[in-house]
Amino acid sequence: xxxxxxxxxxxxxxxxxxxxxxxxxxxxxxxxxxxxxxxxxxxxxxxxxxxxxxxxxxxxxxxxxxxxxxxxxxxxxxxxxxxxxxxxxxxxxxxxxxxxxxxxxxxxxxxxxxxxxxxxxxxxxxxxxxxxxxxxxxxxxxxxxxxxxxxxxxxxxxxxxxxxxxxxxxxxxxxxxxxxxxxxxxxxxxxxxxxxxxxxxxxxxxxxxxxxxxxxxxxxxxxxxxxxxxxxxxxxxxxxxxxxxxxxxxxxxxxxxxxxxxxxxxxxxxxxxxxxxxxxxxxxxxxxxxxxxxxxxxxxxxxxxxxxxxxxxxxxxxxxxxxxxxxxxxxxxxxxxxxxxxxxxxxxxxxxxxxxxxxxxxxxxxxxxxxxxxxxxxxxxxxxxxxxxxxxxxxxxxxxxxxxxxxxxxxxxxxxxxxxxxxxxxxxxxxxxxxxxxxxxxxxxxxxxxxxxxxxxxxxxxxxxxxxxxxxxxxxxxxxxxxxxxxxxxxxxxxxxxxxxxxxxxxxxxxxxxxxxxxxxxxxxxxxxxxxxxxxxxxxxxxxxx
Amino acid sequence: xxxxxxxxxxxxxxxxxxxxxxxxxxxxxxxxxxxxxxxxxxxxxxxxxxxxxxxxxxxxxxxxxxxxxxxxxxxxxxxxxxxxxxxxxxxxxxxxxxxxxxxxxxxxxxxxxxxxxxxxxxxxxxxxxxxxxxxxxxxxxxxxxxxxxxxxxxxxxxxxxxxxxxxxxxxxxxxxxxxxxxxxxxxxxxxxxxxxxxxxxxxxxxxxxxxxxxxxxxxxxxxxxxxxxxxxxxxxxxxxxxxxxxxxxxxxxxxxxxxxxxxxxxxxxxxxxxxxxxxxxxxxxxxxxxxxxxxxxxxxxxxxxxxxxxxxxxxxxxxxxxxxxxxxxxxxxxxxxxxxxxxxxxxxxxxxxxxxxxxxxxxxxxxxxxxxxxxxxxxxxxxxxxxxxxxxxxxxxxxxxxxxxxxxxxxxxxxxxxxxxxxxxxxxxxxxxxxxxxxxxxxxxxxxx
Numbered sequence: 001x002x003x004x005x006x007x008x009x010x011x012x013x014x015x016x017x018x019x020x021x022x023x024x025x026x027x028x029x030x031x032x033x034x035x036x037x038x039x040x041x042x043x044x045x046x047x048x049x050x051x052x053x054x055x056x057x058x059x060x061x062x063x064x065x066x067x068x069x070x071x072x073x074x075x076x077x078x079x080x081x082x083x084x085x086x087x088x089x090x091x092x093x094x095x096x097x098x099x100x101x102x103x104x105x106x107x108x109x110x111x112x113x114x115x116x117x118x119x120x121x122x123x124x125x126x127x128x129x130x131x132x133x134x135x136x137x138x139x140x141x142x143x144x145x146x147x148x149x150x151x152x153x154x155x156x157x158x159x160x161x162x163x164x165x166x167x168x169x170x171x172x173x174x175x176x177x178x179x180x181x182x183x184x185x186x187x188x189x190x191x192x193x194x195x196x197x198x199x200x201x202x203x204x205x206x207x208x209x210x211x212x213x214x215x216x217x218x219x220x221x222x223x224x225x226x227x228x229x230x231x232x233x234x235x236x237x238x239x240x241x242x243x244x245x246x247x248x249x250x251x252x253x254x255x256x257x258x259x260x261x262x263x264x265x266x267x268x269x270x271x272x273x274x275x276x277x278x279x280x281x282x283x284x285x286x287x288x289x290x291x292x293x294x295x296x297x298x299x300x301x302x303x304x305x306x307x308x309x310x311x312x313x314x315x316x317x318x319x320x321x322x323x324x325x326x327x328x329x330x331x332x333x334x335x336x337x338x339x340x341x342x343x344x345x346x347x348x349x350x351x352x353x354x355x356x357x358x359x360x361x362x363x364x365x366x367x368x369x370x371x372x373x374x375x376x377x378x379x380x381x382x383x384x385x386x387x388x389x390x391x392x393x394x395x396x397x398x399x400x401x402x403x404x405x406x407x408x409x410x411x412x413x414x415x416x417x418x419x420x421x422x423x424x425x426x427x428x429x430x431x432x433x434x435x436x437x438x439x440x441x442x443x444x445x446x447x448x449x450x451x452x453x454x455x456x457x458x459x460x461x462x463x464x465x466x467x468x469x470x471x472x473x474x475x476x477x478x479x480x481x482x483x484x485x486x487x488x489x490x491x492x493x494x495x496x497x498x499x500x501x502x503x504x505x506x507x508x509x510x511x512x513x514x515x516x517x518x519x520x521x522x523x524x525x526x527x528x529x530x531x532x533x534x535x536x537x538x539x540x541x542x543x544x545x546x
Numbered sequence: 547x548x549x550x551x552x553x554x555x556x557x558x559x560x561x562x563x564x565x566x567x568x569x570x571x572x573x574x575x576x577x578x579x580x581x582x583x584x585x586x587x588x589x590x591x592x593x594x595x596x597x598x599x600x601x602x603x604x605x606x607x608x609x610x611x612x613x614x615x616x617x618x619x620x621x622x623x624x625x626x627x628x629x630x631x632x633x634x635x636x637x638x639x640x641x642x643x644x645x646x647x648x649x650x651x652x653x654x655x656x657x658x659x660x661x662x663x664x665x666x667x668x669x670x671x672x673x674x675x676x677x678x679x680x681x682x683x684x685x686x687x688x689x690x691x692x693x694x695x696x697x698x699x700x701x702x703x704x705x706x707x708x709x710x711x712x713x714x715x716x717x718x719x720x721x722x723x724x725x726x727x728x729x730x731x732x733x734x735x736x737x738x739x740x741x742x743x744x745x746x747x748x749x750x751x752x753x754x755x756x757x758x759x760x761x762x763x764x765x766x767x768x769x770x771x772x773x774x775x776x777x778x779x780x781x782x783x784x785x786x787x788x789x790x791x792x793x794x795x796x797x798x799x800x801x802x803x804x805x806x807x808x809x810x811x812x813x814x815x816x817x818x819x820x821x822x823x824x825x826x827x828x829x830x831x832x833x834x835x836x837x838x839x840x841x842x843x844x845x846x847x848x849x850x851x852x853x854x855x856x857x858x859x860x861x862x863x864x865x866x867x868x869x870x871x872x873x874x875x876x877x878x879x880x881x882x883x884x885x886x887x888x889x890x891x892x893x894x895x896x897x898x899x900x901x902x903x904x905x906x907x908x909x910x911x912x913x914x915x916x917x918x919x920x921x922x923x924x925x926x927x928x929x930x931x932x933x934x935x936x937x938x939x940x941x942x943x944x945x946x947x948x949x950x951x952x953x954x955x956x957x958x959x960x961x962x963x964x965x966x967x968x969x970x971x972x973x974x975x976x977x978x979x980x981x982x983x984x985x986x987x988x989x990x991x992x993x994x995x
């Protein structure tokens with residue numbers, strides 16, 4: 001495929017540029033969308049087709065130490081779902097935790113061209129970047145886990161705010177991360193150091209520091225430094241009955257500052273601890289609807305096989321107690337914990353149906369699709385390969401009703417799902433899968449089709465069955481290059497690493513280094529990840545860089 | 547000693563799975579050798595001292611010196627012509643080279659396997675069966691007040707394991723180091739590691755599983771008959787005391803070695819120790835870890851897993867990865883006579899495989915990549931001499947606890963590194979496979995090239 005390309009006759013969905021189904025040409029040159037190209041440019045006739053920017057996944061788990069442990073753990077997950085190679089592409093295996101090559105190619109077969117790995121330990125950053133090198137097609141970045149970092153917590157305890165800020169920036173630079181991630185902040189130390197306990201309240205102090213203090217410090221610091229994407233937060237008490245109060249308190253802690261709440265479905269439960277929950281989707285989405293500083297992704301549960309993998313190690317242990325399945329726990333020195341187990345969501349189980357219904361409630365009661373983004377917290381709520389089915393659930397009320405009739409009715413009765421008639425439009429789907437996440441990530445060249453945008457484009461045949469439609473784009477173009485044409489792979493692409501390089505005072509290294517020498521088992525000089533791990537990459541500017 | 551001396555700080559020793567990255571190497575650049583390795587253990591010092599520049603050719607075919615290019619061509623032709631080509635080794639090279647090796651297997655639809663299949667392969671299988679509560683080594687240093695070694699002799703095999711990571715260091719919650727820890731050694735005989743331990747428990751050979759299973763029962767509050775002593779050599783009182791220690795520690799760790807994985811019971815033994823660890827988490831925080839041997843065997847597990855989904859014993863005959871230890875593991879593919887060509891990378895199976903496997907190696911074209919002349923390179927049809935990882939090349943290795951470390955090169959070697967040779971072989975086999983299939987794709991268009 002030539003360096004110049006013109007897509008003609010397609011119906012464009014480009015919410016960032018307010019284009020809703022208008023037939024218009026798109027011109028591409030050198031990997032970017034441009035105003036015009038010469039007449040001899042290669043043409044793609046998109047007559048009867050829908051043209052969208054490539055999909056952007058704001059929250060998934062696709063690369064790094066915990067993902068690879070989950071791959072190793074489940075040969076049974078791979079063997080039923082081989083991923084043969086083609087002359088253009090490498091082979092691999094699928095299942096809920098696909099191999100790296102299969103991950104990149106399968107995202108492409110859904111029309112997704114960008115995905116963000118949502119939880120990487122700093123010490124695992126090098127591993128994650130190595131896997132990214134083998135994850136084709138998509139552009140990708142990761143969020144670095146700093147919320148349970150012992151050194152940073154010590155600085156907060158001692159009130160050393162400026163050093164905290166410098167150290168956060170140092171860690172983000174040293175790992176090539178895209179933003180910071182908090183997971184069950186404050187919960188690691190009770191888990192590792194106090195016989196597998198946990199924090200249960202956002203204001204519960206552990207050794208003088210509460211989750212709220214940690215959350216507040218990170219939200220403020222990240223906003224001060226103008227990261228393109230704010231602190232990405234997995235709240236305390238995930239999965240527990242009554243946790244919606246913690247979620248509301250976490251959002252209140254942000255005040256009017258930007259914050260992203262991950263997989264809010266898992267954080268919208270009412271009821272009493274230890275008993276079956278009910279839905280508090282209405283309360284959670286009401287807060288999100290009325291607070292434009294908050295973005296979130298839903299973390300929809302889809303029935304069938306999933307894999308739990310989370311830095312929330314105590315939660316994984318709780319789930320292990322329910323399923324008695326094989327279980328992995330990994331403690332990472334000074335930085336994080338991690339839990340992994342196979343899981344399956346079943347229609348007849350009250351809890352699973354409630355989770356499924358709450359996710360849909362959140363989508364259907366959302367008033368601002370730009371800030372309530374599609375995710376399954378892949379593979380925790382289900383594979384990203386189920387996104388087309390989720391889109392159909394949102395766009396097709398009849399299909400939704402059929403599905404509702406097949407699940408646990410006691411759980412459905414605890415939700416408002418039967419009363420929600422809304423059907424998402426293609427325009428809104430484009431927002432929750434492309435424009436919204438790109439905007440929330442601060443990726444100005446993604447999520448739209450205007451001049452200057454990365455030429456990451458998906459062309460779908462327009463079909464009534466939206467699951468079928470979103471499952472098989474006719475063309476996928478990545479950085480101006482056709483990867484899929486007429487449903488077949490016709491090329492390959494490496495994709496690039498997206499990361500940020502916030503400025504910091506190098507003197508902070510003198511503060512961090514003694515801690516390393518005492519408590520880490522890797523030498524300080526060998527810790528920071530070198531540029532050699534970034535093959536093709538893009539530094540996304542912070543507000544302070546501009 | 548010449549005047550031309552260089553000091554390399556924070557270099558990494560890849561002799562064993564400890565992968566200590568605090569070496570200070572004194573390098574004589576004229577003589578091209580390391581004259582001092584500060585902080586290294588006895589094994590590490592030997593590793594650095596022995597890797598000097600040899601005088602054998604970069605490439606040989608049937609014992610005759612050839613150009614690198616000729617050897618690459620012959621290798622590619624051999625691998626593509628074969629119906630059941632196997633690739634094996636990989637535990638003493640970089641992840642960058644390992645990635646190329648898996649790519650070659652994928653392209654030629656061959657079989658790839660690593661030395662994991664003859665060391666902790668059973669632990670890999672047990673992991674798939676029961677999972678594992680585990681940790682990075684720094685957690686042991688910072689937190690572990692109970693450290694148990696089972697079926698291993700780190701004093702001989704991993705000399706700095708005790709001093710750098712697990713027994714003597716002071717840690718965040720272990721302010722007094724050794725004094726704050728209880729150390730237990732379980733083995734079939736008193737090894738040089740025993741003096742380190744507060745408690746040594748001697749198990750009858752081949753009875754580890756029985757002891758582990760009895761411990762599981764005791765942890766769960768079940769009764770064990772005192773005849774366990776007759777069966778295993780360990781008294782019920784000793785077991786009860788150990789269970790008491792395990793349940794009441796703050797942070798416990800069970801390290802295990804090939805004394806468990808390569809004796810009667812194999813993956814059942816590994817599975818039992820992992821299951822025991824999981825059970826103990828009902829009472830306190832407990833973790834376990836196989837003490838891996840080769841410098842980057844853990845990297846090989848990781849690379850194979852992320853590229854194929856499986857850690858070792860992977861076959862691509864059908865155009866996608868399949869995993870079946872016993873079928874696709876190298877001792878088996880050789881002993882059965884399945885393999886009709888073999889490439890061995892950074893490994894010397896001709897010196898340590900079963901006789902029947904070695905006999906088959908002699909009948910098929912063998913390609914070897916190694917830093918030294920070995921039994922394997924001596925019987926090879928094509929032999930490449932390559933430079934040594936961590937001494938002449940940088941690149942990535944994974945410590946036994948999956949922590950990735952970037953190595954520093956000490957001095958340049960006239961020999962190419964494994965990654966360079968494997969990348970060239972990959973490009974050539976890709977061209978040959980495309981030509982065979984009549985596919986016209988320019989190199990650079992597709993991922994594989």
